[in-house]
Each structure stands twice: as C-alpha cells, then as structure tokens.
Amino acid sequence: MVDLVVSGAYVITMDGTRRVIPDGAVAIAAGRIVAVGSSAEIEATHPGAPSLDAAGKVMMPGLIDVHAHAGHGLIKTMGMEDGDRWERICGEVYTQASPPEFWYAEARLAAMERLRFGVTCGVSLLGGGDTIMRTDDPAYGAAHCEGVAAIGTRSVVAVGPTRAPHPRTYASRDADDRAAPYPVDFERQMESCRTLIRDWHGRGTVNLALLYSVLRDEHExxxxxxxxxxxxxxxxxxxxxxxxxxxxxxxDGHWRGSIRRAAALGLLGPDALLSHCIDIDRDEIALSAETGTRIAHNPSAIASILGRCPAIELMEAGTVVAIGSDATAPDRSADMFRHVQQAMHYHRRHFCDPSVLPPGKALEMVTIDAAEALGMADTIGSLEVGKAADLILIDMQRPHLYPVNMEPFRVAYFANGNDVDTVLVGGEILLQGGRPVRTDMAGVLADAQREAERMIARIGAEDMLGLPDGFWSRARYPETQAEGDRP
Structure with a gap:
C-alpha cells in the first residue's frame, strides 16, 4: 500500500535518460519512490491511495546546494562595504559572541529559507570556511544540527579545525551573557568534530563532513x-x-595553484569537494578529473567576481561540477534558481557565446550532479524508483512563467524560489501552498531576530545597521570601502 500519489504534474525526472512526463505522477511508500510514470498509469496501479493533485505544476527533484555557510544568516550584509569588516565581524561572532542559541536560531532560519525555495539538501559550513570554525565545543554544532532537524530538510554540516597557528582564543557565554575566554588548540577542535560526527552523522536528515582550510602558495x-x-x-x-x-x-576557497598543492598533500579524491576554484590552471583541471575530485561552483559569490571558475572546462574534462549558493555571505540568498541563471550568464559572457551551459545542464548542476558531488546520488537528486521522495512542485500559474509550454526552459530561465508551492523530503510534506507544514514560520523569524539583536549588542556593531557613505548617488563605493578580502 502506498502512502501518497502525487499526480497531474509535468515531471522532470533527472533520471538516467532525463525523461520528462507531461502528465506524470509518482507513488511514494515509506519515504521512498515506488513508481514513476504517467498519471493514468500510476493512478490505475494504486487506486484509492491518498493523493495530491499537482495539476498546473512542474514536479522535479528537490534542489541541492553544495556550498553555503552556517552562521552567516544572522550577519548578512553587515559591514560588507567597509573593507574587510565583514570578515572581522564573522571572526568575532564565531569565536566570542555566538552561544548555542545563536546557532540553533540561525540554523532554523537558514533551513526555513531553503525549504521555502525548494532546496531539500544543502552543505553548511559551521562558520567561515577559510579561517574561523565554531568547533571549540560540540555544543555549537549540536545546536545547529538540532535546528536543521526541526525544519526537516537535509543538511551536510561541514566541521573542522581553524587553520594553524594555534591556540586560538574562543569564548563561551555565562548566565549573565558575559564572555568567558579560553584557548583552543587543534586537538580540541578535532575531538569536537569527532563527537559531532559520532552523534549526528546519518541521524535523520543530517550528515557531517570534515573541512580544513585551503593552503595556497602564498601561505608558504x-x-x-x-x-x-x-x-x-x-x-x-x-x-x-x-x-x-x-x-x-x-x-572553501581554492584558487591559483591551490588544487596543485592539495594534490601534492594527498587531499584529492572522489570523496573531496573543493569550493570556488577560481583562476586555476590547466594542470589543476586535469588533476581534478584524474582524481575524481568534485567541484562546488559558486557563480554568485564575490570570489567569482575576483576570478573565474572554469566550470565549463572542468565538466568537459570529466569533472563533476555542481552549483553552490555560498549563502548568505554576505550578499546572496539560498535561491538556487537565481544561481542557476547566474551560472548560465556568467559563462556565456566569458565565452561571448549564448550556447554555453544549456539550461538542462544547469538544472542538472543543482539536482543529480549535486547529489553526485555529495556522494548521495544513490539516494537523492532524481525521481527514480528506490530513491528518497525528495521532490518539489513549482506553481506555473504565474505571469512570468506563462504561457505554459517548454516547461524545462521556463523553470531554468524564469522561475524563482518563491514559485515553489510544495516540498516533500523523504515523503513528508514540509511545505504546501508555499507555507511550512511542520514548523511555525513566525516563531522561526522571531527567534532569529532576537538572537541577531543580541549578537549585534555583544560586539557593539550597531553602527553597521545604517547606510554607508557612497550607498546613494555614486557609481562605485569609495576605494577604502571597496578593498576587502574574498568572502
């Protein structure tokens, strides 16, 4: 007996043949897909099963975001126009001003944003991936995992130590919210990471990953x-x-020779996911392909302004490349439709060729290719029998998506996250009619607002809430504000 039949949709399966079914359906039992086919076929095979009418909608696998940051959701845009102040704020917050309540509130906010935009699985680095990770104590990562689990989306939580040298000074908060500093060394952070992996990897919708900062030629x-x-x-x-x-x-943050260095250190392989990868050389493209290393391409990130990720060349060499949002650091959301469209324009502008990165390939980069990049293609990324029932319904009854024809083109070129009507993860309906089913959105937002205000007060960053010099009436910010690091 099936638990649910979702029928009447235009189905984009992302299966091995990239089958599309104009009037299609899926049958779900015990959180898995047990049948995919035409609505007539599925309804006849499973008469009387509970059903969800998806007429007027496009059904496709849940979107997957292969690179984003936990914590940034409560800091977004703060100080981003003032040199490297964004980076300094993140460093201060993640070491001194973020108790477990901060990580729980931010995790629920970020997971709710993903859910609303149809992102059913995503990678989240527990802090700033290049220098500062909140792994001095497992309580912070546990609070994050609990927050994601409360929303119900899938997450790959990346934890790891802060780059040498050590010790680094972190701080907990006492009952009066006063900072209590203490030194943290590499061994303590690794023990914290092992605890989190033991307690949370494979638990419900949460998995863990390990991270270490990129070593570039300049560091030597x-x-x-x-x-x-x-x-x-x-x-x-x-x-x-x-x-x-x-x-x-x-x-997080490969560029200009760092893949070559990672290869020399024995870091590459099919279970390795490297982010950004801007201005890399031809031999690094070859190394990625030869070792089966996967690439997280973030077309909307500031890094992709400062350099170019040769995603097209990497894919043509045989490397799996998937799209990440790098959200929300500091000027972009988790709307993967935005990043799909950005990726197409990014590479077409580079080659001055509108035939580069066809829309179907771009959609693969946030579904089946992204699942492959995470080592999860046996479970998610396509609508196939045996896979988890992670799917989304896009409401096509909108002016910017009409007329309804050539649906895969409409989705790739015109859809946005707010067009997502329904989301299922593991067969559970988490979003319907654009509203969360399991969790009260107002409570999530209120909790996030409260923790953000507390964080701002702790670091004395109230001045960052106003508009900076040059915000209005200028073609660019003053030079001192434009000089920043690579978020």
Whole structure:
C-alpha cells in the first residue's frame, strides 16, 4: 500500500535518460519512490491511495546546494562595504559572541529559507570556511544540527579545525551573557568534530563532513615556516580522519595553484569537494578529473567576481561540477534558481557565446550532479524508483512563467524560489501552498531576530545597521570601502 500519489504534474525526472512526463505522477511508500510514470498509469496501479493533485505544476527533484555557510544568516550584509569588516565581524561572532542559541536560531532560519525555495539538501559550513570554525565545543554544532532537524530538510554540516597557528582564543557565554575566554588548540577542535560526527552523522536528515582550510602558495611565504609545516600536518590529519570516518572532505576557497598543492598533500579524491576554484590552471583541471575530485561552483559569490571558475572546462574534462549558493555571505540568498541563471550568464559572457551551459545542464548542476558531488546520488537528486521522495512542485500559474509550454526552459530561465508551492523530503510534506507544514514560520523569524539583536549588542556593531557613505548617488563605493578580502 502506498502512502501518497502525487499526480497531474509535468515531471522532470533527472533520471538516467532525463525523461520528462507531461502528465506524470509518482507513488511514494515509506519515504521512498515506488513508481514513476504517467498519471493514468500510476493512478490505475494504486487506486484509492491518498493523493495530491499537482495539476498546473512542474514536479522535479528537490534542489541541492553544495556550498553555503552556517552562521552567516544572522550577519548578512553587515559591514560588507567597509573593507574587510565583514570578515572581522564573522571572526568575532564565531569565536566570542555566538552561544548555542545563536546557532540553533540561525540554523532554523537558514533551513526555513531553503525549504521555502525548494532546496531539500544543502552543505553548511559551521562558520567561515577559510579561517574561523565554531568547533571549540560540540555544543555549537549540536545546536545547529538540532535546528536543521526541526525544519526537516537535509543538511551536510561541514566541521573542522581553524587553520594553524594555534591556540586560538574562543569564548563561551555565562548566565549573565558575559564572555568567558579560553584557548583552543587543534586537538580540541578535532575531538569536537569527532563527537559531532559520532552523534549526528546519518541521524535523520543530517550528515557531517570534515573541512580544513585551503593552503595556497602564498601561505608558504606569508606564514612562519613552523606554522606552515603545522598547517600541512593538520591538513593531512583532517583528510585522514575523513577517510577513516567515511565522511565527505571539503575545502572553501581554492584558487591559483591551490588544487596543485592539495594534490601534492594527498587531499584529492572522489570523496573531496573543493569550493570556488577560481583562476586555476590547466594542470589543476586535469588533476581534478584524474582524481575524481568534485567541484562546488559558486557563480554568485564575490570570489567569482575576483576570478573565474572554469566550470565549463572542468565538466568537459570529466569533472563533476555542481552549483553552490555560498549563502548568505554576505550578499546572496539560498535561491538556487537565481544561481542557476547566474551560472548560465556568467559563462556565456566569458565565452561571448549564448550556447554555453544549456539550461538542462544547469538544472542538472543543482539536482543529480549535486547529489553526485555529495556522494548521495544513490539516494537523492532524481525521481527514480528506490530513491528518497525528495521532490518539489513549482506553481506555473504565474505571469512570468506563462504561457505554459517548454516547461524545462521556463523553470531554468524564469522561475524563482518563491514559485515553489510544495516540498516533500523523504515523503513528508514540509511545505504546501508555499507555507511550512511542520514548523511555525513566525516563531522561526522571531527567534532569529532576537538572537541577531543580541549578537549585534555583544560586539557593539550597531553602527553597521545604517547606510554607508557612497550607498546613494555614486557609481562605485569609495576605494577604502571597496578593498576587502574574498568572502
């Protein structure tokens, strides 16, 4: 007996043949897809089953975001026009001003945003992936995982140590919300990560990944020799732990020779996901393909302004490339339709060729290719028998999506996250009619607002809430504000 039949939709399956079914349906039992076909066929095979009418909608696999940041959702836009102040705010918050309640509230907000936009699975780095991770104590990661689990979307939570040198100063908050600083070394962070993996990996909709900061050529000359040698040791240690524990290994911020360096350190492989990868060389493209390493391309990120990710060349070499939002750091949301459209324009402008990155391939990069990049293609990423019933319904009854024809083109070029009407994860309806079913959105928003205000007060950043000089009536910000790091 099936639990639910969803019928009457234009179905984009993303299966091996990329089958589309104009009047299609899926049957779901115990959270899995048990049949995919025409509405007439499925309804005849499962008469009397509970049903959901999806007429006038496009059904497709839930979208997958392969690179984003936990914590940033309560800091978005703060200080982004003032040099590297955004980075400094993140560093201060993630080490000194973010109790578990902060991580719980931000996790629920980010997961709710994903749910509303039809993103059923996403990677979330527990802090800033390049330098500061909130892994001094497992309580923070646990609070994040609990927040995601409360919403019900899937998440791959990336944890890892802050790059050498150590110790780093972190702080907990006492009953009066006063900071209590303490030193944190590499071993303590790794023990925290192992605890989180033991407690949360594979629990419900949550999985864990391990992360270590990218080592670039510049670090060998800018870091003291002893610190650089220790960073190399740590990188190898974290990578060995990812293999031992059977979790994804990821890195944030590859560029200009860093993939070559990662290869020399033995970090690459089909269970490795490298983010950004801008201005990499031809030999690095070849290394990625030869080792089966996966790439998270973030076309809307500031890094993709400062350099170019050769996603087209990587895919043509045989590398799996998927799209990440890099949300919400600091000027972009988790709306994966936005990033699909950005990716197409980004590469077409580079090649001055509108035939580059066809819309179907771009949609693959947020569904089946993204599932492959996470090592989860056996479970999610397409609508096929045996896979988890993670699917979304896009409401086509909207002026910007009309007339209703050529639906895959309409979805790729014109849809946005607010067009998502219904979301199922593991067969459970989490969003219907554009509204969450399991969780009260007003409560999630109120909790996020309260924790953001507390965080701002802790770091004394009230001045960041106004409009900066140059916001109005200028073609660009003053030079001192434009000079920043690579978020």
């Amino acid at each position: 000359t800018t870091m003291p020799a002893a610190d650089y040698a220790e960073a190399v040791r740590q990188a190898k240690s974290v990578r060995a732990a990812s293999r031992e524990l059977g979790v994804l290994f990821t890195q």
